[in-house]
Amino acid sequence: MPKSAKKQIINQMKTEFLARSENERLSRATICAMAAQLDITVDDLADVRCAVSEAVTNAVVHAYRNMDAGGRNTVYILTTLYSDRSIKIVIRDRGCGIPDIAQAMEPLYTTDETGERSGMGFAIMQSFMDTVKVKSAPGKGTTVELRKTFANPKSVDAPTAGSPDKPHTADGSHNGNEVRREDIA
Amino acid sequence: MLDAILTEESVNVPGLSAEYDGGTLTLSLSGDIDHHCAAALRQRVDREIYFYRPKTVRMRLSDIEFMDSAGLGFFMGRYQLCRTLSCGFVLVDPPPRVQRILELSGMDRKLSIEKIYHAPKKEGASHAEVR
Numbered sequence: 001m002p003k004s005a006k007k008q009i010i011n012q013m014k015t016e017f018l019a020r021s022e023n024e025r026l027s028r029a030t031i032c033a034m035a036a037q038l039d040i041t042v043d044d045l046a047d048v049r050c051a052v053s054e055a056v057t058n059a060v061v062h063a064y065r066n067m068d069a070g071g072r073n074t075v076y077i078l079t080t081l082y083s084d085r086s087i088k089i090v091i092r093d094r095g096c097g098i099p100d101i102a103q104a105m106e107p108l109y110t111t112d113e114t115g116e117r118s119g120m121g122f123a124i125m126q127s128f129m130d131t132v133k134v135k136s137a138p139g140k141g142t143t144v145e146l147r148k149t150f151a152n153p154k155s156v157d158a159p160t161a162g163s164p165d166k167p168h169t170a171d172g173s174h175n176g177n178e179v180r181r182e183d184i185a
Numbered sequence: 186m187l188d189a190i191l192t193e194e195s196v197n198v199p200g201l202s203a204e205y206d207g208g209t210l211t212l213s214l215s216g217d218i219d220h221h222c223a224a225a226l227r228q229r230v231d232r233e234i235y236f237y238r239p240k241t242v243r244m245r246l247s248d249i250e251f252m253d254s255a256g257l258g259f260f261m262g263r264y265q266l267c268r269t270l271s272c273g274f275v276l277v278d279p280p281p282r283v284q285r286i287l288e289l290s291g292m293d294r295k296l297s298i299e300k301i302y303h304a305p306k307k308e309g310a311s312h313a314e315v316r
Contacts, residue, residue: 053253
């Protein structure tokens, strides 16, 4: 695909649900059904499934922990499929926010003291997706943007031949460990 | 209402079967292990461990269909418990996806993992079907 060719949106889905742990499975199933429209490999699908699960689990576990249950404890997901065989999944909550994003993304860092949580959520997202961007500020919720570009189905055996353009990011860079801290309006 | 449907036999709860033989407790896990079901699974597994007080706990992973970092936390917690009880802890036969997550976290170097040979499945080349 020439670089000048503009990628177009093929499909888009908005999902929102209460920040309840039952919905982790629901969100995995929903987003995977959407991603499968790109005719991707079982392995790619498993990557997306796991990354989504991590992001949604974070929102369920952390975002609304200090808020009363009567509030709008909602997780919002916007999934977009593009013509260059890429997917963008934006997982957003209106929760407590992350005070130190770099620290939160560190492998093995966890706020949990019972020894039952691994602190590997962001590391898994970064490993399984092309880019992971996090926007958050205390009291302003958290937005996690996951992107991945999939190989052409015909070039599965030779991924380098005829594969699509490099994963696209907003600023044109390709860096899986991008950390951004911005206030959410 | 929903809780009444999601009983232990439900597809939404990972399967667990326990077998005890000569000091070794083999726990076979199946299905999906995520944050939602980790707490209940932990209770059920720990109940078995406290009941049998084995010399070694073997956790058979080959039937796990999905696992995320909640599974890592679950293994870490059981590993700590087994250390406290002075019993061995072995992960048996992790599927490739689970193995990858174990390696990512460095847990494959911390825990003992045992692999039993299986005929390779044709994976990766086939394309996902929309269900």
